[in-house]
Amino acid sequence: MNREQKRQMQRQGQVGADGAATSRRTSAQDVARRRGPRTSISQFLREIREEMRQVAWPTRPEVINYTTIVFFVLVFMSSLIFGLGYGFSKFVTFLFQK
Helix, strand or coil: CCHHHHHHHHHHCCECCCCCECCCCCCHHHHHHHHCCCCCHHHHHHHHHHHHHCCCCCCHHHHHHHHHHHHHHHHHHHHHHHHHHHHHHHHHHHHHHC
8 A cells, every 4th residue: 555545545534644444434324414415306306407508509500510420430430440351351361372
């Protein structure tokens, strides 16, 4: 264990200042206190809606443009990989025939 790991474990309360492991167990109350209060489902959905309003959604022409680019790159890369695989297989069979 290096110094950074030891310091991180000290901050988390897993080891003491001398490096010895602490036997402190976390209770359910400690965990609940660290998590904080729960929000209601309606509050959660409201916050989601607020966050989704802040998203910069692309316009229809942008989506069409990006889709076209992705499609052509997909076709190009697929044909390139197919061509290279076919060419190398023909080359290897040529080598083993001699």
